[in-house]
Amino acid sequence: MADIVDVAVNAGSFTTLVAAVKAAGLVETLKGAGPFTVFAPTDEAFAKLPAGTVEGLLKDLPKLKKILTYHVVSGKVMAADVVKLKSAKTVEGSDVKIDASNGVKVNDSTVVTPDVAADNGVIHIIDTVLLPA
Secondary structure: OOOHHHHHHHHOOOHHHHHHHHHOOOHHHHOOOOOEEEEEEOHHHHHOOOOOHHHHHHHOHHHHHHHHHOOEEEOOOOHHHHOOOOEEEOOOOOEEEEEOOOOOEEOOEEEEEEEEEEOOEEEEEEOOOOOOO
16 A cells, blocks of 8 residues: 555545645645544645635645644544544644534545545545635
8 A cells, every 4th residue: 555645646636735735845744644534635736725725825835734734633533533523633733623414524625535545544535625714
């Protein structure tokens, strides 16, 4: 198997996320022992942001890092466990809201593919970029 970064690279639908992780200097962290749970927005999710947002974030690394770490939860939280939660504390420090009443939503984002396994955790693919308050 591969670590979270390699799984994302190999999937091919996370080029924006991978570029952002590299720009923010988080590659080594996400290749680390973990385990980590990553709510990973697809390229389509990043495309839904207002024009210029991604480019602006790539120039504001502290803000980019804050947003990216808002997508990560410590530990390996599989879908069966996620559905029992009302919220989860992110590595960024804030909580994300979890609603499993109709599929699984994290804040305003829907989990489209849960439980993508990696050596050092799990990825849940989401359709919207999560933005901390």
